[in-house]
Amino acid sequence: RKSSRLNMFLKSNLSPTAEKCYDFLKSGNATGRNKAEALLKEVSAEESLSILKLLSDDMNIGEQVDKRIFESFISLITCRQELKIEGLNIVKAIPLQKHDVAFVGKLTPLIDILTDAETSELEGLYSQNEPLRKAFEAICDLKK
Known part of the structure; x- marks a missing residue:
């Protein structure tokens, strides 16, 4: 409920161009x-x-992250890299049970712009889950 009011406030303060975006x-x-x-x-x-x-x-x-909107979320961060830290914090705050291998795969454009230290933060998150760790490592190997 609190989030809904905040969203209404945020959306109502967007310019027409930002709202279209x-x-x-x-x-x-x-x-x-x-x-x-x-x-x-x-x-x-x-x-x-x-x-x-x-x-x-x-x-x-929902129960899982909407991967289509997540792709848009990542797209926004890669276009506006000043949002990288905030975006990374949001990704890390998503409960791990909502992450799956497909979700991790959508992180590729974000990982491409992360520093080694920022990549290590995500690596720590996925170290707790073997399939996610393997998927994340595969993406990082592609970056090299």
């Missing part, structure tokens, strides 16, 4: 992501952070 990203499809990426240069850093928070709530509604 959010709607494109929330669609969870590649076409929407491409349209959003084109608009992101017109969106302020503050609004980009609001979009990131809105997408975070949108992707975490």
Whole structure:
């Protein structure tokens, strides 16, 4: 309930361009992501952070993370790299039981922009689960 009010506040304070960008990203499809990426240069850093928070709530509604919206979430971070730390913190805050191998696979574009120290933070998260650890290591091997 508290999150819903915060989301209403965040969305109501978005400019028309930022709202369009959010709607494109929330669609969870590649076409929407491409349209959003084109608009992101017109969106302020503050609004980009609001979009990131809105997408975070949108992707975490059910038992599992909505992987289509998660892809948009990662796309936003890779386009607006100043959101990297906030995005990484959101990923680490998602309960591990909501992570699966497909989820870890969607992290590839994020891992590509992480420092070694930031990558180690995620590695620590996945070290607790053998299939996720193996998937994460495979992605990191591709980065090398």
